[in-house]
Amino acid sequence: MAAGTTILDAARAMGIAIPTLCHYRGMSPYGACRVCLVEIDTPRGPRLVASCSHPVEEATTVRTATPAVLASRRTVLQLLLAQAPDSQELREFARELGVEGTPLEAKPEGKCILCGLCVRVCNDLMKRGAINMFGRGAARQVRPAFGEQTDQCQTCGACVAVCPTGAIDLAKITARRPRQHLTSYDQYLRPRPSIDLAHPQAAPRVPAIDRDNCVHFKTGQCGLCEKVCQAGAIDYDQQAKTVDLDVGAVVLTPGFQAFDATRRMEFGYKLLPNVVTNVQFERLLSASGPTAGHIRRPSDDKAPKRLAFIQCVGSRDPKLGRPYCSSVCCMAATKEAIMAKDHEPDTDVTIFYMDLRAFGKDFERYYNRAKQLGVKYVRCRPSAVQEVRPANTLSIAYLDEDNRSHQSEFDMVVLSLGLSPSATLQEQAQRLDVMLNDWGFACTDELHPMDTSRPGVFVGGAFQEPKDIPDTVMQASAAAARAMSLLVKARGTAIRTKTYPPQRDVTDEPPRIGVFICHCGSNIASVVDVEEVVRRTRQLPHVALAEHNVYTCADDTQDIIKDRIGQCRLNRVIVASCTPRTHEAIFRDTLRDAGLNPYLLEMANIRDQCSWVHSTRPQAATDKAADLVAMAVGRAAQLIPLSEQTSPVNKAAMVIGGGIAGMTAALAMADQGFPVHLVERAAELGGIAPQVYRTLDGMNVPAFVAQTVDRVLKHPKIKQYLQSTVTKVDGHVGDFTSAIATNDGKLEVKHGVVVVATGAVELKPTSFGYGQSDRVMTQLELSSKIGRGEMKLPQNATVVMVQCVEQRTDERPYCSRVCCTTAVRNALLIKQQCPDARVVVLYRDMRTYGFRELAYQQARQGGVLFVRFDADAPPTFELDSGGVIDMTVRDSILQQDLAMKPDLLVLAAPIVGQEDRQAISSLLRVPINADGFFLEAHVKLRPVDFASEGLFLCGTAHAPKFISESISQANAVAARAASILSREVMPVSAQIACVDPEKCVSCMTCVHVCPYLAPIVGEENKAQIQPTVCMGCGSCTSECPAKAITLRHYVDTQILGAIERLLGEIDESTKAPAPAKLAAPSEGASLEQVGIAKPRWTKG
Amino acid sequence: MDQEPVILALCCHYCAYAAADMAGSMRLQYPSSVRILRFPCTGKIEVNYVLSAFERGIDGVMVAGCLEGGCHYLEGNLRARRRMERAKQLLDEIGIGSGRLEMFNLSSAEGPRFAEIATQMHNRIVKLGLSPLRRARSEVLSGVAVMAQASAAAIAGETK
Secondary structure (H helix, E strand, O other): OOOOOEHHHHHHHOOOOOOOOOOOOOOOOOOOOOOOEEEEEEOOEEEEEEOOOOEOOOOOOEEOOOHHHHHHHHHHHHHHHHHOOOOHHHHHHHHHOOOOOOOOOOOOOOOOOOOOHHHHHHHHHOOOOOOEEEOOHHHOEEEOHHHOOEOOOOOOOHHHHHOOOOOOOHHHHEOOOOOOOEOOHHHHOOEOOOEEOOOOOOOOOOOEEOOOOOHHHHHOOOOHHHHHOOOOOOOOOOOOOOOOOOOOOEEEOOOEEEOOHHHOHHHOOOOOOOEEEHHHHHHHHOOOOOOOOOOOOOOOOOOOOEEEEEEEEOOOEHHHOEOOOOOOHHHHHHHHHHHHHHHOOOOEEEEEEOOOOOOOOOHHHHHHHHHHOOOEEEEOOOOOEEEEOOOOEEEEEEEOOOOOEEEEEEOEEEEEEOEEEOHHHHHHHHHOOOOEOOOOOEOOEOOEOOEOOOOOEEEOHHHOOOOOHHHHHHHHHHHHHHHHHHOHHHOOOOOOOOOOOOOOOOOOOOOOEEEEEEOOOOOOOOOOOHHHHHHHHHOOOOEEEEEEEOOOOOHHHHHHHHHHHHHOOOOEEEEEEOOHHHHHHHHHHHHHHOOOOHHHEEEEEOHHHHHOOOOOOHHHHHHHHHHHHHHHHHHHOOOOOOOOEEEEOOOOEEEEOOOHHHHHHHHHHHHOOOOEEEEOOOOOOOOOHHHHOEOOOOOEHHHHHHHHHHHHHHOOOEEEEOOOEEEEEEEEOOEEEEEEEEOOEEEEEEEOEEEEOOOEEEOOOOOOOEOOEOOEEEHHHHHHHHHHOOOOOOOOOEEEEEOOOOOOOOOOOOOOOOHHHHHHHHHHHHHHHOOOOEEEEEEOOOOOOOOHHHHHHHHHHOOOEEEEOOOOOOOEEEEOOOOOEEEEEEEOOOOEEEEEOOOEEEEOOOEEEOOOHHHHHHHHOOOEOOOOOEOOOEOOOEOOEOOOOOEEEOHHHOOOOOHHHHHHHHHHHHHHHHHHHOOOEEEEOOOOEEEOOOOOOOOOHHHHHOOOOOEEEOHHHOEEEOOOOOOOOOHHHHHOOOOOEEEOOOOHHHHHHHHOOOOHHHHHHHOOOOHHHHHOOOHHHHOOOOOOOOOOOOOO | OOOOOOEEEEEEOOOHHHHHHHHHHOOOOOOOOEEEEEEOOHHHOOHHHHHHHHHHOOOEEEEEEOOOOOEOOEOHHHHHHHHHHHHHHHHHHHOOOHHHEEEEEOOOOOHHHHHHHHHHHHHHHHHHOOOHHHHHHHHHHHHHHHHHHHHHHHHHHHHO
16 A cells, blocks of 8 residues: 555455545545544554544554444434435435434534535635635534625536535525536437546447536646546547548548528527427437436426427428438438337327328338327428417417318427538548538439549448438448458458467366456445455355456456466456456457466456446445356356357359349459359349439439440459359358259359349339320330330320329338339420420329439429329229320319329339249248348348348349449448458357257257258258357247257356356355354365465366 | 345346446446346246246346347347246246246347336335245245254254
């Protein structure tokens, strides 16, 4: 101990708890409250001293819990309770120490115990002197000079924060107006300190100081955090550094920010308390948000019963200079509405919208579900929100679909804000010489959606166009693939490998467990009595050593662990500290460094799941920590070394489908240097794309497809198999063997990954006289006709386009995503080629999301008529014998029937999965969803992976999508595939299931249970788990009726070993010393000082 | 209840265990009766483990996994729920009562929810009282203790 260390600090460093009230780490000790009394021996006998101010001396005996100490502490607390009868904090503190109430005559009121901590903080630390002690004896009190509010106070709130009894009312001290420190964290809904994590799951999990609000940075005073942090991690001198990096490609992913809602003042954001943004509403829904997941009105903290969402605030608004659609808000509002109803089922939710853009995979089903749950959708753009006093409710005037006007009241209004590009990148983008569009998004074209105007600089996510999570994830992976195609030569050049000593064979050794219990500074030790935990742990079977360390994860402590493993021949190690989620890898590495198998480590989480959550109950926390360590001991004794195998990787890929998605994926992988087998059913490559003619931005699709086909045919790494089908796929990730049937017979290829890019087709409709008249065609057929220059229209022709034909129905409850935009594009092309033609688009919702909205506006301005009809009143159709088409439709705005005689009727037919999708599905054992499209591993986070490793999907086989999105997804597949193909070998996890063939009864349960298809029927019809496919979840082990399967590292003995250590205490307390034990001393008594038992067994 | 109950929380690594960690980093306080045991997935939690815990005298068992539809291993939590329903039937049949076992679903970001379910479970078990098996065990053990003391005294008497 350093000279001058107080008894309190010394005790805490050793893990001995002493209660304190007026002590504050970082502040000089004062000894005012006397709660921290301890007994020391002096030449004149035992004496009570305040441990917070009394320094330790050579060879002093300190006792922290003698009857005299406890009695004095009780008296002190009773006196304090009489002094501050109103303090809830003090009452709880006293109760923890076993003191309930006071027998003394209490003062009539007051919370202050006159410890003076606030005065010292204000004077010594902040150098303000706003408050002081005044008066003597019973009249003594803490107040500003003359009892008047003073502007000496800087409203930092430090006095409030340190006061142990909650006695400070800042309003009585300061002449200024205290202001809550609200930041974008939690969306200005909750104040936060000036030093904090960016958000609870921030990576890296390191707090940062808010320099604009920190007292130290503003005045040079305070500096408390530096004194408090025992790890010495605070550095006020850190400066922003400019780092030069040598890179071959740049990916821009700066994201977006929400529209500034104050620009639409008529909605009352920031003027009316109960108008919130959708971003704020997300925080209100979040369990870790300001209201712990309960939806509360800001004005009165009551649960809103009537909730309104206003869509398109800052989107589709040309007057604000924001004409584009933000793509995500319709579904976000729908989700928020459903969640609000989940929380409070009787909440009345209304969504005011223009077009409900549920265009993504499964979105339409979700929208239908919201409607079933009672979410009201009102197609109207309200003009303003008005407050109704005194209840702060909000009134919205609107017209319903029958043009009747309404005035409704709501308790809370949520504004669905549009997406803007990140403001911070605007300037940077110019420096990077990247072209931006009119609204500040990166310019790309539809056929190169990841490429910015500058070669080598790629873009992913909402910085290119507003988009949702799956599209963002896809595009980001795609940008990675584009970057990797430039970095082929540099791949793997910056890798460093670490070497480890050979692993000691411990299979024949009985368990010798070393337990290292961490103080984590004071995070654990200030609550948990770590010495007591060590003492109890030493009593447990197989424990050869137990000790405690200040920071177990520190380098020097890890060296100690390595030394102890050698010295004490430990063969199992337990670290009782923080969470294995962050530290298991670190300590496993320590074991490997010491020549032990990493699976011989076990952790007990006594910080995150003990000291932090039971900080007010030290005794209970200590008991629990001892139990958690005991459970770890029970499990550790059963641990066995496991070895991680590897499996070689075949660096080739097989792509099924030679359309635009398949070819793009093949090229992207081949450009990275991986051989590709491209299998196409048809006689030529290209798929459906050549029929599309032009993208919305005018790019020539047939020319692009021809170019791509040419590149594929000439690429040395791509081998094409035309008029071929895959008939068999065997093997697993990294090592597949497939059979391909070609015109020249069967052949076999080996590859490491499979890409499904089989595409989709446009359904031939059966309604609206399709096939009965050559005046009726689908949108794709029209595109193709325009492309071939075969579209002929008479003078003043009428062209009618019907949207949502045979889709968004009960039979086909999904949206084909592309039809609205295709109709707009074709209408514009017709208007361009035949300006006298009248084009009428009959629609239900125009789903021209993102920048496609601009074309929709252009079409409206260009004279294309858009007429909305209801799903239950579709247009009528009649075809007479003369070939004339008669149609009527109910215009829902005019409330009138419109009659039309179209010269050309164009149908938006749905996109449906390929006929052979079932064959592919059973070939690869991959799932198909209810709409007939392949189902990815996770709809949001893994949009191009199948659940089984090594299998990927892209293009319209996944869901209907635009060419640009197919290209993006195909590149994403290439990046994901490269994460496998770039390896020499695949690591095979050691934590996998394995079958005992003796017990297996060949019932196939495991085969049905496993979502990854890891179990196969092997030799003698016994189940066998493919190690490379098994993900280690253990589902099969729980379901196996014969108990023939075990999950390594989680075998029954290990789990039951942990459970069996619980309630051990009961045994000890109720068990009388058995006769046998009386004779022999217990083993614990022979333990040495440091807790190292003599080896009971040594090898050789 | 004079003695604190002991509740075993069988948590999946990806959601419930992470949520418990988050409850810690948010310094949320919940009853100390909950002891967490980590599993890769609730799909690994067998009825056997739950029954063993009760056999040992543990007063309550909570199984906590990912949200339905959000399982890291796709459907482990759904299978776990079915097994726990079966375990509850068994507990009713053998007289321990299904109320002592509960399965919860939460996401890794729901620290407050973890504190909430731990508190909820604790309160429920406090209401139900100590497990009949734990009570029985301590009675048997104290019986053993009385006998042991008696025999120790007898031995001591003989050796005098």
